[in-house]
Each structure stands twice: as structure tokens, then as C-alpha cells.
Amino acid sequence: MSLLQRAYGRFGLEVRNDHSQTRCHGLEQKGCCRLLFPRVAGQQMEVVTVNISGGIAAGDRIEGDLNCAPHTNLLVTSQAAERIYRARPNDEPAQVNISCQIAEGACLEWLPHGTIFFDGSRLQRKMIVEMADNARFLFLESRFFGRVASGECVEQLSVRDGLSIRRAGQRILVDTLKLESSSVDFLLQNPAVAAGHHAVTTLVLVAVDASSRLESLRHVLAAEECKGFAASAWNGMLIVRGIAQDNWQLEVMLQRILPILRDGQSMPTTWRS
DSSP: OOOOOOOEEEEEEEEEEETTEEEEEEEEEEETEEEEOOOOSSSOEEEEEEETTSSBOTTOEEEEEEEEOTTOEEEEEESSOEEEOBOOTTOOOEEEEEEEEEOTTOEEEEOOOOEEEOTTEEEEEEEEEEEOTTOEEEEEEEEEESOGGGTOOOOOEEEEEEEEEEETTEEEEEEEEEEEESOHHHHHHSTTTTTTOOEEEEEEEESTTGGGGHHHHHHHHTSGGGTTEEEEEETTEEEEEEEESSHHHHHHHHHHHHHHHTTTOOOOGGGOO
């Protein structure tokens, strides 16, 4: 089988506090990765990741480093949903590795649009977070199995997707998805898996006051349109998991959930367009 050209991308960003404003101190962009900086009001810096290769194919490699100095406030989102394309039988999986450092009193919000998995796609993705005891981290990852509106059906898939968080040197969360199957759609139909839904999401908030938001959040989740969601909190951490029929329905629900976890702040720029 012939070798195909594959994409490599790397981004790095270091932010520091400058008179109560979060500002860029170091920036790196290589290959297919770009970072855009929309102008937003307030002390938070917003960054939009862009993959100029137009999606991720088997064999692609993307690396990212985010470094938040003390008392900074950084929001990272994406231009649009990322697409993981079909792989050939002997292709190596795509690799995506993100590393985050969050110093004392700093806040990092990782709020990209979701990931669309095409039938036959292969991905190994990992995010590692090291944070101070009084830092704040908000994580969102949504996964869409095929494009429902186009009638797509995902059967074969190979995905290993992991999040590891260490707070003050102690590992507090390892959240891993391993999905290697030739009958993905059949699995999604199972009531114990996704009950026929094709969009799933996970939110993680690690903060000193994380558990104080649980009651307000469960009040929102009691609505009929959020019946596929549930939340729990312990040890300074709050986790929300949910399912929806498609990506549009899921983002509508996230528009109601995220303001509770973000103190009522407006949605990221690319979410409002």
C-alpha cells in the first residue's frame, strides 16, 4: 500500500498576568496548527485553535502545550467541529497530544466544538493537565458518531481518548474511552450505552467551589430536553455526562449548562456565530 502525505501540527502558548490582564508571553505555531486571538472584553484571553489541513486523517500528528502563569485566565476553543476521517486498513491512527500547566490562582477553560468520527476512523488522543491546588480547570469533550443529518452510520471505529488531571502533584482523575469495534452503531443502540443517540459529551470542572454548583446544575438538568444528562461532584471536582440525538441538539443543551459552570459568562466567540 502506498504511503500518503500526512499532516503534522504543533501549537504552544504561554500566558502571563499583566496588570490584571491575561496576555500572550510566548507563542508557537507549526505545520497545520494556527491560533487566532479574537478581541473580547474583560480580563480573560480567548484563543481559537485552527487546523488548516481541514480535518484529521490516520497518521496525522498534532501536539499542543498550554502554560498558564499565576492568576491568568485563558479560554481555548476551536473554529469548528474537528473531523476524524476514514482510515485505510493498515494505516496508523492519528495522534493528538495536549499538555496543560495551570499555576496557582490561574484558570484554563478548554471548550472546543465536538469531534466528528467518520466510519473507519482511527484516533489516539490524550490530554495531560498539571494544576495547582487553587487553580481552576474546565474541560469539555463532545463526540459525534457520524453526521446524523446526512444519514451516515458508523460501524468500524478505533478510538483511544484519555484525560489525566493532577492537582498539587496528586492524580485526581483519569478518564479514558477505548472504543475498538466493528459494530459501533449496534453498541450505540444498547440502552446501557447510548440508547440510540449519536452524540455524547463529558464536562469536568476542577475548582475549589465546584461542588457548590451541583444544585443549580441539577435544576437545569431536570428539564425534559436534558433528560439524557447527569452530574455528580466530589473532592473539589464536578463531572457532567450526557447524550443527545445529534450535535445540534447537544450544543443547545450545552448552551444551558456552561453558563452555570462559567459564572454566567457569554459563550466563546465561535459558539455565538
